[in-house]
Amino acid sequence: MESPDLCWHSSERHYILSNSTFTKRELREEELPRSLYTGEPVWPRHSQERLQNKAATLQSIAANTKIPVPQFENIYMKDGLLHLQTKRSDGVQLSTIDPSQKADAVAKVEETMN
Numbered sequence: 001m002e003s004p005d006l007c008w009h010s011s012e013r014h015y016i017l018s019n020s021t022f023t024k025r026e027l028r029e030e031e032l033p034r035s036l037y038t039g040e041p042v043w044p045r046h047s048q049e050r051l052q053n054k055a056a057t058l059q060s061i062a063a064n065t066k067i068p069v070p071q072f073e074n075i076y077m078k079d080g081l082l083h084l085q086t087k088r089s090d091g092v093q094l095s096t097i098d099p100s101q102k103a104d105a106v107a108k109v110e111e112t113m114n
Contacts (some may be wrong), residue, residue: 012044025083048082
């Protein structure tokens with residue numbers, strides 16, 4: 001049985017983590033934070049442009065360097081909201097690694113880039 005997607009959001013994005021992909025999208029109006037002064041939604045600046053730039057950056061880094069980045073899958077509109085989808089990249093959070101082993105972990109990543 002496939003596990004359900006994990007979803008959460010920040011003040012600027014909604015995130016969906018599935019078994020194989022990671023998607024970030026713009027927020028719907030009802031998901032936006034509200035101004036303490038006016039009660040109106042606070043729209044993130046240049047929301048679509050920033051997602052488009054992120055997609056282009058991921059593709060450029062992957063094509064022109066050996067720096068490991070999530071693999072770009074798709075950028076698309078759905079329900080009037082821009083979505084950016086990448087393949088899921090599994091890894092280890094540095095906070096879970098013993099401090100004396102962090103330098104070794106970084107060195108292993110650097111080796112893969114050479």
